[in-house]
Amino acid sequence: MMTDNPHIQNLGELAEELLQKARGASSGRAAHSVYSGRYLKQALLTLTAGTTMAEHDSPPEATLQVLQGSVALSSAEESWDLRAGDIMTIPPERHSVQAHEDSAFLLIIRTDVS
Numbered sequence: 001m002m003t004d005n006p007h008i009q010n011l012g013e014l015a016e017e018l019l020q021k022a023r024g025a026s027s028g029r030a031a032h033s034v035y036s037g038r039y040l041k042q043a044l045l046t047l048t049a050g051t052t053m054a055e056h057d058s059p060p061e062a063t064l065q066v067l068q069g070s071v072a073l074s075s076a077e078e079s080w081d082l083r084a085g086d087i088m089t090i091p092p093e094r095h096s097v098q099a100h101e102d103s104a105f106l107l108i109i110r111t112d113v114s
Contacts (some may be wrong), residue, residue: 009034011044015068015104018046023102029053039112047071047099055096061110062090069103 014032019066021030034042044067047053066085067095073080073088075095082088082105097105 011067011104011106014044015046016042018103019048019068019102022046022048022051025081027051028053028099032055034106037111039110041109041111043107044104045107046102047097048102049099049101049103052096052098055094057094058092059109060092062086063108064090064097065106067104067106070100070104071103072098072100074098 013036014034018030018032022028029046030047031043031045036042045053049069064071064082066082066084068084070081070083070101073082073090073095075093075099077090077093078091080088081100
């Protein structure tokens with residue numbers, strides 16, 4: 001159901017739009033800030049099949065929720081396969097994300113942690 005309320009976003013529609021951008025990008029990825037507040041940040045990220053987000057530092061507190069497709073979140077010690085519908089607390093260590101197939105995921109970060 002479409003709405004004219006600016007506070008409502010359809011993540012499925014946004015994911016499809018971003019996946020189209022990712023498919024046309026040399027990096028194989030696209031992202032959009034869904035919400036950025038005082039204590040919380042949410043971003044929708046899309047990766048095409050085989051695309052990897054290189055290893056990077058973990059935010060102090062964050063979750064990754066797969067909306068479409070499947071990804072692997074990997075640290076130096078472990079790897080977790082996640083598919084549509086899965087949500088995971090991101091471990092507080094360096095990690096990377098690789099898409100097994102064209103994928104969209106919601107990253108939720110608590111921003112008031114130092």
